Amino acid sequence: MRILVVGATGFVGGHLLAECRERGDTLSGTFRPGEQLPMGDGVSWHGVEVLDSQAMDAALAATRPEGIVYLAGQANVALGNRDPVNTFRINAEGTLRMLGAMDREAPDARIIVVTSAEVYGVTAQDQMPVKEDAPLSPRTPYGVSKAAADLAAAQASGSGGLDVIRIRPFNHVGPGQRRGFVVPDFASQIAAIEVGQATPELKVGNLSARRDFTDVRDIVRGYREALDHGKTGEVYNLCSGHSVAIDDLVRELVDRASVDIRIVRDESRLRPSDVPEFRGDPTRAQRDFGWKATIPLERSLTDVLEEWRRAARSSTHLPD
Numbered sequence: 001m002r003i004l005v006v007g008a009t010g011f012v013g014g015h016l017l018a019e020c021r022e023r024g025d026t027l028s029g030t031f032r033p034g035e036q037l038p039m040g041d042g043v044s045w046h047g048v049e050v051l052d053s054q055a056m057d058a059a060l061a062a063t064r065p066e067g068i069v070y071l072a073g074q075a076n077v078a079l080g081n082r083d084p085v086n087t088f089r090i091n092a093e094g095t096l097r098m099l100g101a102m103d104r105e106a107p108d109a110r111i112i113v114v115t116s117a118e119v120y121g122v123t124a125q126d127q128m129p130v131k132e133d134a135p136l137s138p139r140t141p142y143g144v145s146k147a148a149a150d151l152a153a154a155q156a157s158g159s160g161g162l163d164v165i166r167i168r169p170f171n172h173v174g175p176g177q178r179r180g181f182v183v184p185d186f187a188s189q190i191a192a193i194e195v196g197q198a199t200p201e202l203k204v205g206n207l208s209a210r211r212d213f214t215d216v217r218d219i220v221r222g223y224r225e226a227l228d229h230g231k232t233g234e235v236y237n238l239c240s241g242h243s244v245a246i247d248d249l250v251r252e253l254v255d256r257a258s259v260d261i262r263i264v265r266d267e268s269r270l271r272p273s274d275v276p277e278f279r280g281d282p283t284r285a286q287r288d289f290g291w292k293a294t295i296p297l298e299r300s301l302t303d304v305l306e307e308w309r310r311a312a313r314s315s316t317h318l319p320d
Ligand code: GDD
Pocket: 075, 076, 077, 078, 115, 116, 117, 118, 169, 170, 171, 172, 180, 181, 182, 183, 185, 186, 203, 204, 205, 206, 207, 209, 210, 211, 246, 269, 271, 274, 278
């Protein structure tokens, strides 16, 4: 398939390009002008700011995609609290502009619009695992930006007549994720402590929250499967169906450390509003395109910790 990945240089984009490459797809990707690009990767690259409709039109006209995966956005919930306006513009207005460009330049393509579990906000215990027909009731500025994007995508596929699928991924984890998310935040500190670059104190935020983690390699397989087999206009959760307390997650990681580490609460990591639990129901994705999460969390944690250990040993820091 001729695929355009919009926002292809991030954590998820790299994994999605690898998944598509393995399947023999013809690949194009967008990057933000000024970013450094991987060389010789067989991807046709196009510089696009998501709020620049002209550049998006040009990228679509040049690549004529059959499938588009829209990954561009501001993915950090804590940053959304600090900068709600830009988060809203990038996530909501960016999606709206993408759909407008598609209407003009690629009206026959299929697009996967990636939103978030954060659109659901707080779900009562007896309503979990949360299904796709639960109300949109976000609790964070980031969640609001993704709920607006989700609604824009619903309208484009309904009265707008475009072939749109919305996917709401829950937390994902795996190699390449940058600091600012919980697993790399913890793993990078452990790796630095092990090589003596930091005192043996692991700084943490809210440990009582529970999150539903899926390996990013499973998530991108879901996006690719949805391009082939998802239903037009449908919305899908991608998640494991189980939640893990951040408290258990930190202990799992600290248990793997080669030195003793003390867990210390860092007030600056607490958020004004943190949804207590996300736990999703992935049944619909399984029913329509046979997707389910396969990589155990233990393996994802090992892979991420090893990645940060390699970086700490060679003293080359991964970008944060
Ligand atoms: N980042 C971070 N760093 N989170 C911490 C820390 C820390 O040091 N300590 C505790 N936490 C808690 C957060 O308060 C939150 O409850 C949980 O760990 C997970 O935080 P993140 O990894 O930052 O992810 P998130 O749940 O806020 O959002 C992720 O999942 C969404 C889907 O549910 C992101 O990947 C979003 O982009 C995604 O849409």
